[in-house]
Amino acid sequence: MWLNKQQTIRSAIRAYRKAVQRSTPSLVVIDGLFDPARLDEVVTVLQQEQHWSTQHHSYSALYVNNETWQKTPDTERFVQRDLWLRPLLCTNSPAATALAFLQFLRGDEFMSLLSKIFDVQITDINVAKPEINTNFFRLSARDFVNQHADDSPGREICMLLYLNKDWQDHNGGELVFIGQNEQPVTIAPLYNRCVLFDPSSEGSEHWVKPVSGDSAVAYRYNVTSWYWSE
Ligand SMILES: O=C(O)CCC(=O)C(=O)O
Numbered sequence: 001m002w003l004n005k006q007q008t009i010r011s012a013i014r015a016y017r018k019a020v021q022r023s024t025p026s027l028v029v030i031d032g033l034f035d036p037a038r039l040d041e042v043v044t045v046l047q048q049e050q051h052w053s054t055q056h057h058s059y060s061a062l063y064v065n066n067e068t069w070q071k072t073p074d075t076e077r078f079v080q081r082d083l084w085l086r087p088l089l090c091t092n093s094p095a096a097t098a099l100a101f102l103q104f105l106r107g108d109e110f111m112s113l114l115s116k117i118f119d120v121q122i123t124d125i126n127v128a129k130p131e132i133n134t135n136f137f138r139l140s141a142r143d144f145v146n147q148h149a150d151d152s153p154g155r156e157i158c159m160l161l162y163l164n165k166d167w168q169d170h171n172g173g174e175l176v177f178i179g180q181n182e183q184p185v186t187i188a189p190l191y192n193r194c195v196l197f198d199p200s201s202e203g204s205e206h207w208v209k210p211v212s213g214d215s216a217v218a219y220r221y222n223v224t225s226w227y228w229s230e
């Protein structure tokens with residue numbers, strides 16, 4: 001059981017739906033949605049150095065190799081962060097738990113919960129490679145996610161889940177949405193905090209504030225997962 005059942009009872013889902021309808025951007029923040037003990041197992045795996053690989057995106061190209069990146073001006077540099085590469089064979093290793101969680105986030109139970117919250121039918125039937133839509137990432141003080149929109153035709157929901165135990169204000173790394181009337185919405189990346197938003201809604205462009213370099217915390221961990229309608 002990955003979900004914290006208390007957070008998915010009918011009255012809770014109703015409250016999430018209302019929050020989505022009333023906010024700009026269309027957004028709900030759910031703390032404690034998952035079973036924290038199971039997330040602990042996932043975090044243990046993410047803290048291992050293996051499986052991480054650095055990714056660079058510019059505003060004009062999704063994947064940029066090192067040579068091109070060196071020539072890319074700062075203003076064109078959009079994302080630098082590490083992606084968790086799925087191990088190919090891990091039936092008995094701890095990595096299997098982390099992999100199982102990514103699979104859960106792509107499964108019927110979770111997608112049906114999202115469908116109820118956003119009042120739209122989420123499905124992977126037209127998604128060629130569902131697994132590339134759900135990933136773990138980590139950001140260090142050197143890394144960045146600059147301002148962007150995640151909208152794309154048929155992409156209905158973006159889920160961000162934060163996996164940072166004991167995260168403090170001075171660690172930085174807040175998610176910021178443009179919001180309405182120049183009133184940005186700022187969200188700290190706290191443990192077991194799930195942010196769900198409609199990437200095509202007004203004010204949904206966002207970025208991540210830098211992670212502070214002068215703390216003991218080396219990385220900010222999160223899941224980014226995108227969901228589609230037919
Ligand atoms: O890490 C975050 O808080 C945001 C990540 C993000 O915007 C994305 O993956 O598209």
Ligand SMILES: [Fe+2]
Nearest residue numbers: 148149150206
């Ligand atoms: Fe994003």
